[in-house]
Amino acid sequence: MxxxxxxxxxxxxxxxxxxxxxxxxxxxxxxxxxxxxxxxxxxxxxxxxxxxxxxxxxxxxxxxxxxxxxxxxxxxxxxxxxxxxxxxxxxxxxxxxxxxxxxxxxxxxxxxxxxxxxxxxxxxxxxxxxxxxxxxxxxxxxxxxxxxxxxxxxxxxxxxxxxxxxxxxxxxxxxxxxxxxxxxxxxxxxxxxxxxxxxxxxxxxxxxxxxxxxxxxxxxxxxxxxxxxxxxxxxxxxxxxxxxxxxxxxxxxxxxxxxxxxxxxxxxxxxxxxxxxxxxxxxxxxxxxxxxxxxxxxxxxxxxxxxxxxxxxxxxxxxxxxxxxxxxxQKTKKNLWLTSLVIFYILPMTAFQTIHSIATGNGEWNYRRSIGLFLNQYEKDKKQWILLEPAGYVPYFSGLKTIDEVGLVDKQIQEEIKKDKPNYWLNTVKSRKPKYLLSNKDLFEDKNADYYKSEYRLLKEFRIKDHLESKNPVLEKIYTLKPSGTDYNLYERRKK
Structure with missing residues (x-):
């Protein structure tokens, strides 16, 4: 042909x-x-x-x-x-x-x-x-x-x-x-x-x-x-x-x-x-x-x-x-070259990406999105602010106004970083008084724990280990093999 x-x-x-x-x-x-x-x-x-x-x-x-x-x-x-x-x-x-x-x-x-x-x-x-x-x-x-x-x-x-x-x-x-x-x-x-x-x-x-x-x-x-x-x-x-x-x-x-x-x-x-x-x-x-x-x-x-x-x-x-x-x-042994490439590199890489995507999808779509969905149901006033990092899933699915730690979506926090970088997170909380804080640390164990305890209450704990189960045994093994996600604590400002 x-x-x-x-x-x-x-x-x-x-x-x-x-x-x-x-x-x-x-x-x-x-x-x-x-x-x-x-x-x-x-x-x-x-x-x-x-x-x-x-x-x-x-x-x-x-x-x-x-x-x-x-x-x-x-x-x-x-x-x-x-x-x-x-x-x-x-x-x-x-x-x-x-x-x-x-x-x-x-x-x-x-x-x-x-x-x-x-x-x-x-x-x-x-x-x-x-x-x-x-x-x-x-x-x-x-x-x-x-x-x-x-x-x-x-x-x-x-x-x-x-x-x-x-x-x-x-x-x-x-x-x-x-x-x-x-x-x-x-x-x-x-x-x-x-x-x-x-x-x-x-x-x-x-x-x-x-x-x-x-x-x-x-x-x-x-x-x-x-x-x-x-x-x-x-x-x-x-x-x-x-x-x-x-x-x-x-x-x-x-x-x-x-x-x-x-x-x-x-x-x-x-x-x-x-x-x-x-x-x-x-x-x-x-x-x-x-x-x-x-x-x-x-x-x-x-x-x-x-x-x-x-x-x-x-x-x-x-x-x-x-x-x-x-x-x-390749002019000679082309099939051998191609077969070797596919078997020893392309297919293993694709298999790895499949496992990676399944695990990461669980950690982000099933887990991190759930935080945003919880907040969307819990807080009906979408003019309330949340301080967190990163500014993707949670702000999108919660609908709340957002201050992110890096300053990608809020410029005011950049000024706090310029003034006092080691303490900019706490200074932002004190000056902006966001209703919600989402942190991968236990703020009640922080060096400024007294302030956080007086102004905020722990609303909910989100743990990645709670999202590693599946009715499908293969998926559950992948989730356990490569857990994807970060543990978070969600804090709500106390009513005065």
Whole structure:
């Protein structure tokens, strides 16, 4: 059969990959921060303001574009029914992005089809698709820019897509910058349409932040830098790197300092990349872009001590691309290479992600959401305030006004951090007098226990051990094997 007769194989492959993602919806594994974005979208619906607490403007979400997309899905499907359609939308966009990536890398439709499936079931690909974050949209936009802008050379794409990408996440300036530098080095010329697109994108994002929020960058960036600011010595930085590198350059988080699996993966990725770029092939241009971007982003974010694993999802899957190409294009013993990859890496990783998603979904959807649902029933006055961390599930499902410890959704606590960081939590309680406190510590055993006892009463204890049971024995074993969640104490302000 000729190659043209296989032209529909990538389409079948992407449908199969999407259906696999849909099965993961049953795990209810949704990232905490997704609910921040979704509450911002609903705040825009209810108050006409991009914010988190009523009419107060604040860029509580990292992504502006995804807020507007979430807003549209809320308008269409309603607050009770938008989540699954939005997750499906994210999964479909990621899968379309993987198709565009396959077009950049392969000519053979069989290779494209197998690539789409294997690439789509890697753990970071599953998380990008199902966890409700903006990375499905982002991956699609980035791959569309490469395919339509730099392969098909559509000038309008070079002008428009940088703005959409930056409006999704401002840190994508790294991706756009790597493309710009690689393109100059490769083609020995400047694409002025792309330069103009980048300038317009930066101007639009900065202008929107300034004129709407009165700030140059998103509040989320300012809040995290303020709260998580750390000054390390050179030796401490080395130790920090040693303890954390394995969680980001590999696809499997291991509870140990030494992660040999990560070293093997990274070395193999580099060797495959070197092998491929030594060949005379036009796709090397795109291989250089995705490989340099992946390494650059991980190095920058790890150097800034950014521990949130979603920053590393896209780099993780892109770094693995050379491995998939290398295996699929083997001239001899291809079946052995492919079978070995699937049996010893792809399937174990997918199985691990399945267990991880089931356990985490239980800890977040079944457990943490229950705290919000309890408060939603208990407190009918949604103008009451709660101080807690993090600001995802509990505020979303309780509907209460929220002060989070980091200051993502409330700027006033940032002022307390600036004034007296060691005591900012207590000072916020004294000055703001929130009706509810949710803490992973026993405040009645705190050094300021006398104050807490005089002003608050323990309303309810929430314990993860109470959510490890299931009628399904397999699920119960998974919940027990990998308990996910934090014990909390909920305090209510005493009536005076």
């Amino acid at each position: 000729s190659e043209t007769q296989y032209r529909k194989l990538p389409i079948y492959a992407v449908i199969f990959a999407i259906l696999i993602k849909f099965v993961f919806f049953l795990t209810h594994h949704i990232q905490e921060d997704a609910f921040i974005t979704w509450r911002v979208a609903q705040n825009l619906m209810d108050y006409g303001v991009i914010g988190f607490n009523g009419e107060t403007k604040i860029s509580a979400s990292t992504t502006h574009l995804y807020v507007f997309v979430s807003y549209i899905f809320n308008m269409i499907f309603g607050k009770e029914g938008f989540i699954i359609p939005l997750l499906a939308f994210n999964s479909i966009l990621f899968s379309i992005g993987s198709v565009l990536l396959s077009h950049l890398l392969f000519k053979n439709n069989w290779h494209k089809a197998v690539f789409i499936i294997l690439f789509g079931i890697l753990p970071p690909s599953i998380k990008i698709s199902i966890l409700g974050m903006e990375y499905g949209i982002l991956f699609f936009l980035e791959m569309a820019l490469l395919y339509y802008g730099f392969k098909k050379e559509k000038k309008w794409v070079l002008l428009v897509f940088p703005t959409l990408i930056l409006f999704t996440r401002i840190d994508t300036v790294i991706f756009l910058g790597v493309i710009f530098l690689t393109d100059i080095f490769w083609n020995k010329k400047i694409r002025w349409n792309y330069v103009l697109g980048g300038i317009v994108g930066v101007a639009v994002c900065i202008s929107f932040n300034w004129f709407y929020f009165g700030e140059w960058v998103n509040n989320t960036i300012v809040a995290k830098k303020l709260t998580y600011d750390r000054t390390f010595t050179f030796q401490q930085n080395l130790e920090y790197f040693r303890l954390n590198y394995g969680n980001f350059w590999g696809m499997l988080k291991m509870p140990s300092d030494f992660n040999p699996a990560t070293i093997i993966i990274v070395v193999f990725e580099i060797l495959c990349f070197i092998y491929l770029v030594r060949q005379q092939n036009k796709r090397n241009y795109f291989l250089w872009i995705i490989f340099l971007f992946a390494w650059t982003k991980q190095i920058i974010f790890l150097s800034q001590k950014s521990l949130f694993d979603w920053y590393y999802w896209v780099p993780q899957v892109l770094l693995f691309v050379p491995v998939l190409i290398f295996v699929l294009e």
